Amino acid sequence: MKALLFDVFGTLVDWRTCIAREARDGLGPLGAVLDWLAFADAWRAQYQPAMEEVRSGQRPFSKLDVLHRRNLDVVLDAFGLGSVDEDVRVRLNLAWHRLDSWPDVRAGLHRLRKRYWLAPCSNGNISLMVDLARRNDFPWDAILGAEIAHDYKPQLSVYRAAAAAFDCAPGEATMVAAHSSDLAAAHRAGLRTAFIARPDEHGPGTGERSASVPVDHSASSLVALADQLGC
């Protein structure tokens, strides 16, 4: 095993409370009063359908920032905020670039990097990954994932392109994620798998506590994974 590839939204960063904070900070001053966590959940709910249009070939590949923007416009309308102006939308759309990591991530990644090559294998675009890395001190060796593969997970080509960029046979790379569906696809692509429990991802106690598919490793945090891997 040579490389670790990481899911990012949910696995490394707490998108839900951060998007709620960013929405409140961006829209609250305009007089909007709403359930900011519900707004975050509604925006995120548009995520898979938007990517499915790309995966199914209905739309050409575009960066996740572009999909997020289209989804934001839908969600603003749904919350009765259709009059929000362009500048506010542009800034709010970049909320996904300003997410904070779970508390174990920075220390865990820095330990894992001593032994393995590390990269995100996320559906987020390269610039989004760079902003998150700079904000949270993620020590990536490269930025891999959807924008390299020109398709979205769980398409198997995304996992395989990430491993290949690191000169790894699929079995020499381990996909690390908090979602069984991501790990099941990585396994089908030939990668090894590591589950990280993020039970609070969708609100306290609502996330996956353990993988629902067979995995090679399972840990409660990246620090615990580093312990298991002897890093």
Added chain:
Amino acid sequence: MKALLFDVFGTLVDWRTCIAREARDGLGPLGAVLDWLAFADAWRAQYQPAMEEVRSGQRPFSKLDVLHRRNLDVVLDAFGLGSVDEDVRVRLNLAWHRLDSWPDVRAGLHRLRKRYWLAPCSNGNISLMVDLARRNDFPWDAILGAEIAHDYKPQLSVYRAAAAAFDCAPGEATMVAAHSSDLAAAHRAGLRTAFIARPDEHGPGTGERSASVPVDHSASSLVALADQLGC
């Protein structure tokens, strides 16, 4: 200006003396006695013709490691070393992953990174760039260049793909290189340009001392460039 994109071979790393060292270390124990710098020059001389086959559409894109290996086989034959076995060839081909940087590079990049996003925009593949970064402590935000663009510099698409990955309009990115031809192409692609003098690249006093095309910045080292850019 938001991002700096770097040529690597010659601009950041001293390929010639390092390849000579690696060839001596790899082939000397087999009894080969030859001019190791001439061997390095001969291997490098195959570089542009091999990429030209890709740029012209004669061959599909493949990683530079693959082109280097084909070229190595040609050069070994030319030096009367056609009997060298596969294991030695595989290891020697990775010599390009074991190049050392010019003495100013590490300090210069770390200063420049405080203000700008940094990435290689090299013809070297991602894994090659990661090995050089780990060896020399290059603090990249991402690995961009030929493997992302699926073509080789000086095709304009390579510079434009690198800028686009960083969400830059071409004019928001500066290409940094020791070769006027690289900077001329970057300029045609709409990027800004910075020349770094590496007069010893091809042997003492043989490299470009100043750019032969108009450039936006010109410096004797990356530390000098950081001074000019106020980093």
